[in-house]
Amino acid sequence: GAVVSQHPSWVICKSGTSVKIECRSLDFQATTMFWYRQFPKQSLMLMATSNEGSKATYEQGVEKDKFLINHASLTLSTLTVTSAHPEDSSFYICSARRGLTKNIQYFGAGTRLSVL
Amino acid sequence: GDSVTQMEGPVTLSEEAFLTINCTYTATGYPSLFWYVQYPGEGLQLLLKATKADDKGSNKGFEATYRKETTSFHLEKGSVQVSDSAVYFCALNSGGSNYKLTFGKGTLLTVNP
Numbered sequence: 001g002a003v004v005s006q007h008p009s010w011v012i013c014k015s016g017t018s019v020k021i022e023c024r025s026l027d028f029q030a031t032t033m034f035w036y037r038q039f040p041k042q043s044l045m046l047m048a049t050s051n052e053g054s055k056a057t058y059e060q061g062v063e064k065d066k067f068l069i070n071h072a073s074l075t076l077s078t079l080t081v082t083s084a085h086p087e088d089s090s091f092y093i094c095s096a097r098r099g100l101t102k103n104i105q106y107f108g109a110g111t112r113l114s115v116l
Numbered sequence: 117g118d119s120v121t122q123m124e125g126p127v128t129l130s131e132e133a134f135l136t137i138n139c140t141y142t143a144t145g146y147p148s149l150f151w152y153v154q155y156p157g158e159g160l161q162l163l164l165k166a167t168k169a170d171d172k173g174s175n176k177g178f179e180a181t182y183r184k185e186t187t188s189f190h191l192e193k194g195s196v197q198v199s200d201s202a203v204y205f206c207a208l209n210s211g212g213s214n215y216k217l218t219f220g221k222g223t224l225l226t227v228n229p
Contacts, residue, residue, distance in 0.1 A: 004159065034216070043120075043221045044160075044205070093159070095217075103148050103167075103215045107159035 003027055004096050006108030013084055014116055021079045021111045023094030029074035030096035034105060035067070038091040050077055084115045118143045122206045122220035129196055129227050137191040137223050139180075139206035147208040149173075149182055149189040150217070154203040163191075163204070196227045 003026040013019050023033060032051050036044040048064075050056040050071035058064045066088075068080040077096075081088055091112050095105040123138040141147065148167045152160040164173030169184035178193045189206060206220040 006159070032215075041221065044217075044219045046216060046218075049216060095160075097215060103209050103211075104162055104165070105215075105217060107152075107161070109157065109159040 002098070002106045004030075004094065004106045004108040006094050006111055008111060009109060010112045010114075012114045012116065015085055016083055018080055018082045019084055019113060021081075021092055021094075021113075023077045023079070023096070023108050025075045025096045025098070025106070028096075028098045028106075030077075031074070031099045032097045033071055033077040034095045034097070035069060035077075035079050036093040036095070038093060038110070044093060047079075081113065084113070086115045089113055089115045118147070118208060118210055118218040120206050120208055120218055120220035122204075122223055124221075124223070126224040126226060129225070131198055131227055131229050132195045133227075135191070135193040135196045135200075135225070137204055137206075137225070139189045139191065139220060141187050141189065141206075141208050143187075143208055143210050143218075145210055146184075147210045149180070150207040150209070151178070151180055151189070151191050152205040152207060152219075154205065154222070156202070160205065196225070198227045198229050201225055201227045 048056045048058045056069035071077040093110040095107045151163040164175040166173040166182035
């Protein structure tokens with residue numbers, strides 16, 4: 001149990017276009033979902049926290065107009081990278097927390113974004 | 117703020133060798149501590165956790181003890197297998213309403229037959 005699916009696993013796009021990444025909890029309802037960014041040989045950096053039905057809370061230094069997060073249901077959150085540029089190329093990872101296991105997060109496999 | 121420092125990798129061992137990956141932390145209050153593992157091509161999986169001082173988390177032969185006096189949570193395994201090859205992340209959670217995690221940089225472990 002506690003499977004989180006992330007799609008796509010890899011996406012290549014042109015500079016200036018927008019890209020949407022989906023994160024789904026397959027067998028549980030996620031009260032909270034998290035979005036991370038990971039640079040090579042670096043730690044996971046938390047970008048934002050989203051609770052179903054409310055606006056995401058962004059970490060300091062993360063542009064909320066560039067990284068749009070929607071958490072419309074208890075099983076789906078999306079991250080849209082708007083007007084992507086090469087510096088946005090990175091590995092994006094989502095996780096989900098369910099109510100009964102409050103301090104455990106279940107992770108997706110990640111999305112590799114390459115902006116040309 | 118909270119931070120986690122774990123030993124730089126990569127770590128390369130022979131099968132059946134003893135493994136230690138060091139992890140120290142800085143946090144306010146009494147955090148919960150975690151080890152996550154990421155196998156190639158997969159998402160992070162919780163390996164073990166400890167929620168208070170002197171707790172020992174264990175799973176799949178791995179162990180880590182929450183040491184408040186040294187602010188450490190070192191990961192150990194007595195005899196590693198090739199299948200243990202992965203990236204290991206130490207993390208902490210200081211509580212709060214959303215239970216955010218703070219991660220170390222990860223340590224790549226390669227076990228050779």
